[in-house]
Amino acid sequence: MAEEEQKLADEVVEKEEEEDDGGPTHNPETGAKYFRMSEVATHNIINSLWIVIDNKVYDITNFTLEHPGGEEILFEQGGQDASVPFEDVGHSSDAREMMRQYFIGEVHPKDHKAKEAKGWGRGSSSGSGGDASSQRGWFSQILFGMGLSLVGIAMYKAIF
Numbered sequence: 001m002a003e004e005e006q007k008l009a010d011e012v013v014e015k016e017e018e019e020d021d022g023g024p025t026h027n028p029e030t031g032a033k034y035f036r037m038s039e040v041a042t043h044n045i046i047n048s049l050w051i052v053i054d055n056k057v058y059d060i061t062n063f064t065l066e067h068p069g070g071e072e073i074l075f076e077q078g079g080q081d082a083s084v085p086f087e088d089v090g091h092s093s094d095a096r097e098m099m100r101q102y103f104i105g106e107v108h109p110k111d112h113k114a115k116e117a118k119g120w121g122r123g124s125s126s127g128s129g130g131d132a133s134s135q136r137g138w139f140s141q142i143l144f145g146m147g148l149s150l151v152g153i154a155m156y157k158a159i160f
């Protein structure tokens, strides 16, 4: 009975803590701790190196020497979101499995990047910049094709 009361009291304390700084401190679904990007940004030194990939926070302080891609590149990315460079390298599934051991929490939802900022694929995001440039891409391709056809016709006429 006393244990139950203690549990209840603990829950109340947890709730109060959450309400204190105006947001949840943990992901209610996964139980993972939330970190603000401002905190992540302070861990960009050799003795404490964190990176964010896909809104997940990794403490890679003890991984830098082991990293097959070298430690320098990790120091460059320290304290920030490295999702795009991480994906650009095309890391293997082994690498993704390996990084799980360095997982320490998730980025607070308030600091999640907008989908378009990830830059993979076109997606259905509202960013009109990507759409406009892809439209320009199509237009210039059509123009290029028409130009080539005209040159082809002109050459054909000149020869025959």
Ligand code: HEM
Pocket (backbone or CB within 6 Å): 051, 058, 060, 063, 067, 068, 069, 070, 073, 074, 077, 082, 085, 086, 089, 090, 091, 092, 093, 094, 095, 096, 098, 099, 102
């Ligand atoms: C916890 C995070 C990371 C882990 C566990 C990890 C692991 C690995 C592993 C296992 C490889 C060997 C190739 C492979 O299996 O894919 C690799 C290569 C590499 N990684 Fe990472 N990596 C991490 C983060 C990063 C980040 C943030 C960058 C920044 C750009 C990066 C850049 C590279 C590069 C440039 C290579 C060499 C690729 C090559 O030689 O072809 N890695 N990494």
